Amino acid sequence: MPTSAAFRLLGADATGSRERALALSADDTIALIEGSELRGRGGAGFPLGAKMRATRTAAEVSGDPAYVVANAYDADPASPLSRTLLERSPELVLGGIVIAARAVGAREAWLYLHPEATAARSAAEKAIAAVARHDDGVSVEIALGPGGFMGGEESALLAVLENKRAMARQRPPWPAEQGVRLRPTLVSSAETLAALPLIVRDGPDSFSGSGGSRGTKLVSVTGAVAEPGVYEVSLGTTLGEVVQTAGGVTHALKAIHVGGPTCGILNSTRTGVRYDYEDLKAAGTYMGSGQVRAIAEGTCIVAEAARLFEYLSKETCAICVPCRVGTKRVRGILESISSGLGREDDLKWLGELADHLSDFSLCGFGITSASIVRTTIAEFPDDYRAHIVERRCPEGTCAPSRSRRYETMAQP
Ligand code: SF4
Numbered sequence: 001m002p003t004s005a006a007f008r009l010l011g012a013d014a015t016g017s018r019e020r021a022l023a024l025s026a027d028d029t030i031a032l033i034e035g036s037e038l039r040g041r042g043g044a045g046f047p048l049g050a051k052m053r054a055t056r057t058a059a060e061v062s063g064d065p066a067y068v069v070a071n072a073y074d075a076d077p078a079s080p081l082s083r084t085l086l087e088r089s090p091e092l093v094l095g096g097i098v099i100a101a102r103a104v105g106a107r108e109a110w111l112y113l114h115p116e117a118t119a120a121r122s123a124a125e126k127a128i129a130a131v132a133r134h135d136d137g138v139s140v141e142i143a144l145g146p147g148g149f150m151g152g153e154e155s156a157l158l159a160v161l162e163n164k165r166a167m168a169r170q171r172p173p174w175p176a177e178q179g180v181r182l183r184p185t186l187v188s189s190a191e192t193l194a195a196l197p198l199i200v201r202d203g204p205d206s207f208s209g210s211g212g213s214r215g216t217k218l219v220s221v222t223g224a225v226a227e228p229g230v231y232e233v234s235l236g237t238t239l240g241e242v243v244q245t246a247g248g249v250t251h252a253l254k255a256i257h258v259g260g261p262t263c264g265i266l267n268s269t270r271t272g273v274r275y276d277y278e279d280l281k282a283a284g285t286y287m288g289s290g291q292v293r294a295i296a297e298g299t300c301i302v303a304e305a306a307r308l309f310e311y312l313s314k315e316t317c318a319i320c321v322p323c324r325v326g327t328k329r330v331r332g333i334l335e336s337i338s339s340g341l342g343r344e345d346d347l348k349w350l351g352e353l354a355d356h357l358s359d360f361s362l363c364g365f366g367i368t369s370a371s372i373v374r375t376t377i378a379e380f381p382d383d384y385r386a387h388i389v390e391r392r393c394p395e396g397t398c399a400p401s402r403s404r405r406y407e408t409m410a411q412p
Helices: 017-022 026-036 048-062 081-088 090-104 118-134 154-161 190-194 196-202 239-245 277-283 301-315 321-338 346-360 364-379 381-388
Strands: 066-072 106-113 139-144 185-189 216-223 229-234 253-258 265-267 291-296
Touching: 017 090, 017 196, 026 048, 026 090, 026 196, 048 066, 048 090, 048 185, 066 081, 066 090, 066 154, 066 190, 081 090, 081 118, 081 190, 081 216, 090 106, 090 118, 090 139, 090 185, 090 190, 090 196, 106 118, 106 154, 118 139, 154 185, 185 190, 190 196, 216 239, 229 239, 239 253, 239 291, 253 301, 265 301, 265 364, 301 321, 301 364, 301 381, 321 346, 321 364, 321 381, 346 364, 346 381, 364 381
Parallel strands: 066 106, 066 185, 106 139, 216 291
Antiparallel strands: 216 229, 253 265, 253 291
């Protein structure tokens, strides 16, 4: 299993990183992070160094104070990556927050948690007390999100920190320019920030890997595997190896769902796809929440897609039409198909709705959800054909959830 011997987050010892960080200027720190090519682990993969530089520049130009928000919310309940990291290496997350805050010129920072993450919260409180004792000029507070999937979205969490409902914002302006209270704000995942103490102490070359995907990534391996749990793998590890990390499959594999509830499902023939930003995108899915779910033979993929869109149509923040309406329409069509009421042109409608979701949604929730439609139709055509043409579930598992087809006025 090709994990990095030099760089690991879980259980890492950050000794010496604070002293090294204090000896660096803000510019030197940002240059070091840029040199490491560290990319955001929260799903989008944006380079952290560029985000830090943009935040610092915006604060200098505007004269406003800058802020830092470490997103440890874990929106996907099946992928508790930040909780695991905080429980096992809280000082790494807090060290990263302080390094980032000093580099962008922030004196205030928030660690943003899910309200149910009680063990992670207690671990974080102890680490925050240690930060306060050091008095490095940065005050860190815990902020709790509202629960629900959208509470973890980058711009929705800014609304929560301003005591508003968790709804996404139009971007640009990006949080680096106008974040909390419309002031320059560095928003990054706790996992991304946790890499900073190690990069600062050991240098950017401690990060292994090549191309645009370097270092390690926490993954939550779930489903039909022997030992489900949170693991740390090198970016570039194949999906098959990721599944092996969790003890291998317990049943013959039909599919691998990569990225959590908003992301695509790949055929089991794709175990050679590398778990990195570029290969996953080329395969039609994303890193998303960091979940990798092994789906066993005997599972109907149409039913899987319908179940995901049932969840998404309830969790959408509903502020933009493509997602508010699109997730419900996709859900309705998928449920019609799984109930034996599908028609061949439903696949065309699903494709059009996926285009609307990906092209016009306001945030990653709607944009990435299109990948569920596209991957399941492209990779599991037999499941759709069996339902639509042969009027049967290919696995014999689908019970009708609708007695009438879902129709809209737009459909002929
Ligand atoms: S894409 Fe969905 S979740 Fe995101 S802003 Fe639009 S309605 Fe809200």
